[in-house]
Amino acid sequence: xxxxxxxxxxxxxxxxxxxxxxxxxxxxxxxxxxxxxxxxxxxxxxxxxxxxxxxxxxxxxxxxxxxxxxxxxxxxxxxxxxxxxxxxxxx
Amino acid sequence: xxxxxxxxxxxxxxxxxxxxxxxxxxxxxxxxxxxxxxxxxxxxxxxxxxxxxxxxxxxxxxxxxxxxxxxxxxxxxxxxxxxxxxxxxxxxxxxxxxxxxxxxxxxxxxxxxxxxxxxxxxxxxxxxxxxxxxxxxxxxxxxxxxxxxxxxxxxxxxxxxxxxxxxxxxxxxxxxxxxxxxxxxxxxxxxxxxxxxxxxxxxxxxxxxxxxxxxxxxxxxxxxxxxxxxxxxxxxxxxxxxxxxxxxxxxxxxxxxxxxxxxxxxxxxxxxxxxxxxxxxxxxxxxxxxxxxxxxxxxxxxxxxxxxxxxxxxxxxxxxxxxxxxxxxxxxxxxxxxxxxxxxxxxxxxxxxxxxxxxxxxxxxxxxxxxxxxxxxxxxxxxxxxxxxxxxxxxxxxxxxxxxxxxxxxxxxxxxxxxxxxxxxxxxxxxxxxxxxxxxxxxxxxxxxxxxxxxxx
Numbered sequence: 443x444x445x446x447x448x449x450x451x452x453x454x455x456x457x458x459x460x461x462x463x464x465x466x467x468x469x470x471x472x473x474x475x476x477x478x479x480x481x482x483x484x485x486x487x488x489x490x491x492x493x494x495x496x497x498x499x500x501x502x503x504x505x506x507x508x509x510x511x512x513x514x515x516x517x518x519x520x521x522x523x524x525x526x527x528x529x530x531x532x533x
Numbered sequence: 534x535x536x537x538x539x540x541x542x543x544x545x546x547x548x549x550x551x552x553x554x555x556x557x558x559x560x561x562x563x564x565x566x567x568x569x570x571x572x573x574x575x576x577x578x579x580x581x582x583x584x585x586x587x588x589x590x591x592x593x594x595x596x597x598x599x600x601x602x603x604x605x606x607x608x609x610x611x612x613x614x615x616x617x618x619x620x621x622x623x624x625x626x627x628x629x630x631x632x633x634x635x636x637x638x639x640x641x642x643x644x645x646x647x648x649x650x651x652x653x654x655x656x657x658x659x660x661x662x663x664x665x666x667x668x669x670x671x672x673x674x675x676x677x678x679x680x681x682x683x684x685x686x687x688x689x690x691x692x693x694x695x696x697x698x699x700x701x702x703x704x705x706x707x708x709x710x711x712x713x714x715x716x717x718x719x720x721x722x723x724x725x726x727x728x729x730x731x732x733x734x735x736x737x738x739x740x741x742x743x744x745x746x747x748x749x750x751x752x753x754x755x756x757x758x759x760x761x762x763x764x765x766x767x768x769x770x771x772x773x774x775x776x777x778x779x780x781x782x783x784x785x786x787x788x789x790x791x792x793x794x795x796x797x798x799x800x801x802x803x804x805x806x807x808x809x810x811x812x813x814x815x816x817x818x819x820x821x822x823x824x825x826x827x828x829x830x831x832x833x834x835x836x837x838x839x840x841x842x843x844x845x846x847x848x849x850x851x852x853x854x855x856x857x858x859x860x861x862x863x864x865x866x867x868x869x870x871x872x873x874x875x876x877x878x879x880x881x882x883x884x885x886x887x888x889x890x891x892x893x894x895x896x897x898x899x900x901x902x903x904x905x906x907x908x909x910x911x912x913x914x915x916x917x918x919x920x921x922x923x924x925x926x927x928x929x930x931x932x933x934x935x936x937x938x939x940x941x942x943x944x945x946x947x948x949x950x951x952x953x954x955x956x957x958x959x960x961x962x963x964x965x966x967x968x969x970x971x972x973x974x975x976x977x978x979x980x981x982x983x984x985x986x987x988x989x990x
Contacts, residue, residue, distance in 0.1 A: 456777035
């Protein structure tokens, strides 16, 4: 039940944050939100951390999860940073 | 106990940093700070996770982070600005894949109990897997690895049946409570195939909306898996992105006047209007003629499109702009909301070339001005200036807001070849009386124009 409240409040927050965005920032913002869900890395680390060290299948799935999560976070950051860097150059 | 408290408190701070970061990214002034805040949040989250009680396999975790992180960091650094959209697509797909893999591992080690947990784990797995395979197809298409839109016969029926079967298998997993490996594997395979099947027939012009939709999907999947794992930071970040991504998808779809359901279920195809192509002839002109037309104009509006970006001509275009301004010509840039491959993509590309913001105008701001312009210079843009969107009800792009370049006294179009636009539709503008075409790569043609403008000064 508690989680339901978190879901609802988070959904409103997400909506509010984006509601008044100039078009020029749509792409960087999409990229930025792509980076934020890279926090899935944390979840991947936790499941790999609790996987049975004797079970190669579990380790393999967990390993893939962490590689993918890390790529989402790192790639998302670099790409967003590069886009936004252009917007501050001349101000 | 203290370790747990430290981890939880850190996650709380991380969630706050993410929300503040996103908020800051929504304004041009603070955008740069926003990504830095979110970045700090990510580093903190990753570090404290090592202190989660009961963790093992640290060697593997670090190895995986290094592999994934370094590969993505490097590819993100070297990618060209024009190729950004597909990079966002692929990184997003990886996030979806990670969420699906989390669910797979939780099922494999029998860590999911109770109907709420199983339902959310299964939903997250489905959405994450669809986002993963769909994003991979989107990447392949934008990267030019896959040029054709593939349509199965009765595509929509196939989609719906496949989706239903997948959901049924998912329901089976939830109801059984203790799913067999066969059930799980079938479910994941079906979900992955579903993502591919949905994305394959979608044409390149709709891709930005689809990437944005998958971005929202991944957010949701992350949120659901966060619930299953009991990590509020994941729930908050995931759902915030899910909601923000959904709104962003709507904004993009609105800019193209294409409801999301249309994009998914009735993709634009060239065949749709086979019978009624525009009539008349296309008239060529030399870069010299074009240059002198602009040099002696009062007002020139430049309409840049993805073709300009691919040719890497934005720096040359800005150089020519400055020359024309020195000669007393007023020059403005008109940006269609979906110019480039994503909303705002063209602004990013022009900013990279150094074009000041004051010279760049949105569709609503500038559309009235075309009728007062002596020359509209269309560089590598096509569908966004096609007047059939205003006039021809049978055209698949009918109703999409377009830049009224055809209203200018003269229209000069720089175009690589005689082919149709990205959507595969013939452009009626090219056959208009006031329109002249300059064939060649944008980079080459604009360089020639610069030479001619200089010689006229």
